Amino acid sequence: MNSSVIISSALKTIELQAQSVSGLAAFINDDFVNAVLKIAASKGRVVISGIGKSAIVAQKIVATLNSTGTPALFMHAADAIHGDLGMIQQDDVVIVISKSGDSTEIKVLVSLIKNFGNVLIGMIGNAQSYLAQQSDIILNTTVQQEACPNNLAPTTSTTAQMVMGDALAVCLMELKGFNSHDFAKFHPGGILGKKLYLRVSDLSSANEKPAVFPEANLKEVIVEMTKKRLGTAVVVSKTNTVLGIITDGDLRRMLEKGNDFTAITAKDIMSAHPKTIAGDAMATEALDTLKANNISQLVVTENELYAGIIHLHDLIREGII
Structure with a gap:
């Protein structure tokens, strides 16, 4: 590959990523509002699960929620059916993230969560999937194509998931009136913490x-x-x-x-x-x-x-x- 081909490939990737983010605007609807309100009203935590790259996105969203005043924890979809389901409490809201919504682990996990009676929010990239059909609330993160030249490796889809999670966290912050003083309580270490609390x-x-x-x-x-x-x-x-x-x-x-x-x-x-x-x-x-x-x-x-x-x-x- 010469330099022009490399630059062209990088620019195409960035363009596709930008399209995946801007496309989310169409999915900020009543379901999104309901998801924010359900989480805000919950007396429990937000349990977020996924598998593969979606599991990594789930961990990032959990970290963002915890640092902005919404208690959250991560549960890997594969580990969930081998004992980790015990971390889900009665008042918890569960978010399951999956592009296809039809993987074996996700199907098993979803059926178990439904038996528990928890509110299930599906962050999905396939509105006809099993996860979409079983979810109480849908956060749609469908993308037209992956940036991967084979349209296989999760790229634009995980970007969309990440941004949807950020939108959720920011809305919850504003709804709860979470301010810089609250933020400082959860970030006492490092330069960021010092800037927020050091007098x-x-x-x-x-x-x-x-x-x-x-x-x-x-x-x-x-x-x-x-x-x-x-x-x-x-x-x-x-x-x-x-x-x-x-x-x-x-x-x-x-x-x-x-x-x-x-x-x-x-x-x-x-x-x-x-x-x-x-x-x-x-x-x-x-x-x-x-x-x-x-x-x-x-x-x-x-x-x-x-x-x-x-x-x-x-x-x-x-x-x-």
């Missing part, structure tokens, strides 16, 4: 709190900045309100202006009204403020009193950037 105070509390009074002389300012190792010192009042900030840059600019530094105090070189952020603000908000003002640190306040410093390096270390 400014979680980072600033680990830092030193360099502070000087307005009357502090130059030596006291430099000693405080060096001792606390943040390259900055916050000028505070006797009541701990923030008056200004002194950075390494402020010191360099001061040195450029003159030679007599004996009478200089903190209030003479500080930058008044520094950028501040509340300790309970999200870390991502701190990042936005730093970027917008092209600075590397923010003064953290709690109840309008000085509470610490959050530095760009803190955000880098936690992977927020």
Whole structure:
């Protein structure tokens, strides 16, 4: 195959996949609505089953539902008839995914589920199949053809199944009012979790709190900045309100202006009204403020009193950037 043939084959695959997704719009109907409402009203879980590539899709949909507030579990169709049926409880809604809807394992599984009396939702690619006829609700994922040149390997059909599952999950999220705070509860680990729950105070509390009074002389300012190792010192009042900030840059600019530094105090070189952020603000908000003002640190306040410093390096270390 030369490069033009490879590119042509890839583009055809993408086009067929896109058609399989856009074709689902015709199947978002009353059955789809009923499936969403049945799952939302259920006191149990969503048990999703399939075999072959459909089983892999089922596992992905289960993961999406669990992470978005709808309890779900995966049951392989072949294992189900060898003991795993015990995971289905009385109030569970069962979704069986199958392109043909007529495989031996699916037929056996469906008949057993019907005996249990659970609501059965069939996600099918053949509206005349056994699964379609036995299902209480049908989620139609029929595609015109697979991207496979032999029209055999599941490609467009599994894409359609995946997208239908995502549509189901998103509708359930919106119906339940599942928001970013809820999402954070189920995603506490990794960078995504940190962006959702990490607050400014979680980072600033680990830092030193360099502070000087307005009357502090130059030596006291430099000693405080060096001792606390943040390259900055916050000028505070006797009541701990923030008056200004002194950075390494402020010191360099001061040195450029003159030679007599004996009478200089903190209030003479500080930058008044520094950028501040509340300790309970999200870390991502701190990042936005730093970027917008092209600075590397923010003064953290709690109840309008000085509470610490959050530095760009803190955000880098936690992977927020």
